[in-house]
Amino acid sequence: MNRQVLVAFTILLLALATTGITYSHWIDTARVQTTVSMAKLAIFIQNHNTTQTWIMSPDNHTLELSGTITSSQSIWTGIIIKNNGTTPATITYTIATNDTEAEKWFSNQTYFYGPYLETDDISAVWDKAATMPPSGGLSAPPELPAKNKLVAWQDITLSGTCPPDAFTTIEITVTYTATFSSWTDTVSVIYTLTYSP
Amino acid sequence: MKTKIFALIILAIIALTSIGYSYACLNGGVQINCYPSCDCNVVFIKVRTYDNEIEKDVGKVYAQISCDGGTIQVCIDNSYPCYKAYINFTIKNKGSYPVHIDEVTIQDYDKTALEMEMINIIACTWISPCETISGLLTVHTLQEAQECHTYTFKVVIKFSCQTEYPRTIGFWKNQFDKALCKNGKPQIDQTTLEQYLTLINSQSKIFSFTGSRSQRFQQALNILSPSTNANMKDKLKAQLLALWLNYLAGWADGYKLNGKTAWQIIQGSENALKNGLTSQYEYWKNLCDDFNNLGD
Numbered sequence: 001m002n003r004q005v006l007v008a009f010t011i012l013l014l015a016l017a018t019t020g021i022t023y024s025h026w027i028d029t030a031r032v033q034t035t036v037s038m039a040k041l042a043i044f045i046q047n048h049n050t051t052q053t054w055i056m057s058p059d060n061h062t063l064e065l066s067g068t069i070t071s072s073q074s075i076w077t078g079i080i081i082k083n084n085g086t087t088p089a090t091i092t093y094t095i096a097t098n099d100t101e102a103e104k105w106f107s108n109q110t111y112f113y114g115p116y117l118e119t120d121d122i123s124a125v126w127d128k129a130a131t132m133p134p135s136g137g138l139s140a141p142p143e144l145p146a147k148n149k150l151v152a153w154q155d156i157t158l159s160g161t162c163p164p165d166a167f168t169t170i171e172i173t174v175t176y177t178a179t180f181s182s183w184t185d186t187v188s189v190i191y192t193l194t195y196s197p
Numbered sequence: 198m199k200t201k202i203f204a205l206i207i208l209a210i211i212a213l214t215s216i217g218y219s220y221a222c223l224n225g226g227v228q229i230n231c232y233p234s235c236d237c238n239v240v241f242i243k244v245r246t247y248d249n250e251i252e253k254d255v256g257k258v259y260a261q262i263s264c265d266g267g268t269i270q271v272c273i274d275n276s277y278p279c280y281k282a283y284i285n286f287t288i289k290n291k292g293s294y295p296v297h298i299d300e301v302t303i304q305d306y307d308k309t310a311l312e313m314e315m316i317n318i319i320a321c322t323w324i325s326p327c328e329t330i331s332g333l334l335t336v337h338t339l340q341e342a343q344e345c346h347t348y349t350f351k352v353v354i355k356f357s358c359q360t361e362y363p364r365t366i367g368f369w370k371n372q373f374d375k376a377l378c379k380n381g382k383p384q385i386d387q388t389t390l391e392q393y394l395t396l397i398n399s400q401s402k403i404f405s406f407t408g409s410r411s412q413r414f415q416q417a418l419n420i421l422s423p424s425t426n427a428n429m430k431d432k433l434k435a436q437l438l439a440l441w442l443n444y445l446a447g448w449a450d451g452y453k454l455n456g457k458t459a460w461q462i463i464q465g466s467e468n469a470l471k472n473g474l475t476s477q478y479e480y481w482k483n484l485c486d487d488f489n490n491l492g493d
Contacts, residue, residue: 005202009209028239028296030288032334032352034271036311039255040345041277086275087255180255181278182340 041183042085043176046149049078049127052191066192072160076132080122081176081187082149083115089178089185091141091150096175102167105159110174111137115148125151144178152176156191164197237358238292240266242329249281258282258336276338284334288354290324295359295451298322306350310342318354323451359451362492363443363459366421366435373418377411385446390414393445397438402467404438429478430470436485437466443489454488462488 044060052065052075063079083089093110097103111133113125125134133153144150154174172191177184246258257274273282290296300320303313318332334352342348375383376390383390387410394406394413404420406413420438423431440463443449449459457465466481468474 009206028237028356028358029267030239030241030354030356031268032271032284032286032354033268034273034284034334034336034350034352036273036276036282036336036338036342036348036350038338038342038344038346038348039275039277087277088253181280183277183344 039087039180040085041087041089041178041180041185043081043083043089043091043144043178043185043187045079045187045189046082047080047126048189051075052077061187063187063189064192065189067194068196069158069193070196071158071162074155074157075191075193076153076155077189077191078126078151078153079187079189080126080149080151081144081178083144083146083178085178085180085185086146087180087183088146089144089180091144091176091178093141093152093174093176096173098171099167102170103172105162105166106156106170106172107159108154108156109133110152110154111139112141113137113151113153115142115144115150117148122149122151125153141176154189156193158193158195162195162197164195167195169194236292237294237296237356237360239288239290239296239324239356241269241286242266242289243287244269245285246271247283247285249279249283256280256282258284260284260286271334271336273336276342278338278340278342280338282336284336285331286334287329287331288318288324289329290326292358293326294362295326296324296356297359297451298324298354299357300353300355302353302355304351304353307348310339310346310348311350312337312339313350313352315352323359324356325451325453328453361446361448361450363440363448363452363489364446364492365489366439366486369439369442370418370421373414373421376414377418387414390417393442396445397441401441403434403470404441429475429482433466433470433478433482433485436482436489437463437470439489440466440485449488452488452491454484454491457484459488 045056045063046060048054048056048063050065052067055064056062065077067075069075081091095108097106113122113134113136116122125136133155137153141150141152156172170193172193174189175186176188177186241262244260244262246260248256248258250256256276258271260269260271262269269284269286271284276282298318298320301315301318303315306313314335314337316333316335318330322330324330372383372385372390375381376387391410391413394417397404398406406416408416417438421435423435440449440459444459444463452459454462462481462484466485469477469481
């Protein structure tokens with residue numbers, strides 16, 4: 001009993017002393033704790049529609065097409081670009097070849113459709129298009145909001161007056177670039193076409 | 198046996214109380230000045246966020262004050278280069294003592310990815326009881342910030358509490374009285390009192406203490422003890438000298454009266470005395486008096 005009282009008394013004394021010391025040395029802090037989670041800009045080729053032989057890169061960023069082309073032939077290729085990031089993206093595109101002499105015999109037209117949500121029915125401008133190109137296309141790509149997709153149809157036509165010896169094989173690279181702030185991401189369609197006069 | 202233990206506890210309590218009381222007496226007496234609560238307590242009371250986006254709404258910034266008011270948790274989501282988040286917050290001193298901002302530090306952050314700016318919350322600022330102070334934290338995401346990355350950082354505002362308080366004119370009279378070899382031991386030693394008078398000599402446009410130490414102490418005591426039928430000028434000088442002494446002792450730090458600091462009241466009073474603005478004497482005397490009694 002004595003021992004218990006002594007222990008309780010000692011604890012009481014220590015508590016009093018601690019309270020005094022704590023009070024006399026009052027210092028407090030206020031904190032602003034911040035977490036900054038960065039966004040992501042990412043596009044990929046979700047689907048494609050082509051008559052050419054194709055290989056898709058594992059990251060779905062590059063579609064390689066190969067085949068032959070004859071004079072006056074048009075090659076229509078459709079791709080669906082999906083914005084898989086968390087920011088909107090401004091899409092631009094460029095076309096380049098590895099043969100500047102031969103490229104003058106080619107012409108191209110690109111038509112854009114969208115943007116569409118994943119749940120939207122796009123069959124009228126995609127696999128069930130009544131005409132080629134599907135009606136209602138835009139000549140410039142619209143802004144692509146996050147999680148939306150864009151349909152792009154591109155026609156590459158070789159002139160009917162292209163001489164038989166104009167080129168043997170040509171590589172045409174179409175690059176679609178998504179931009180937001182200072183970030184960019186790109187997808188490409190690379191045609192490797194062998195001329196069959 | 199039980200009686201003995203009980204007696205022991207009572208004796209211990211009396212001993213503890215006596216030690217506390219003796220110590221208090223040694224430091225100027227026991228004063229109960231708890232209004233509205235006798236503590237040091239600084240909390241966040243308000244937070245508002247916004248960003249620099251005008252057309253597109255991509256980045257988001259949210260903030261929440263913790264239940265104890267001690268922390269603001271800020272979440273900036275979907276940030277990107279050039280995104281700026283603004284966190285506007287208000288701190289309130291809910292205690293009864295002035296609180297001093299000792300240090301503001303921004304800890305642990307990647308300077309290549311983020312740029313931080315804290316506006317209006319700076320070290321060496323006092324917050325009076327019940328006073329609020331607002332700050333603005335800007336978080337700017339830089340070009341080097343990486344996609345899909347998470348950055349964290351902490352802003353720590355360190356406070357300390359002013360547990361001292363201004364002393365009355367009676368306290369100061371008592372100090373000089375005892376310093377002049379009257380009965381009792383002063384709470385402030387003679388050297389410190391002498392230093393205060395020297396500082397007042399150099400800074401005041403009104404007071405000038407000359408002669409030996411005793412003569413200067415006597416001059417101070419005379420000023421602090423105007424007769425009952427003294428004019429307003431002498432009453433003002435008495436309260437003003439007490440305020441000077443509180444100011445120099447650091448016991449006026451952080452306190453404000455009617456929005457005025459001790460230094461502002463000293464300046465106003467000296468200006469009135471120096472320019473003979475007799476109509477203002479009572480006003481400044483009352484301010485000095487009330488300030489010297491803030492601890493009561």
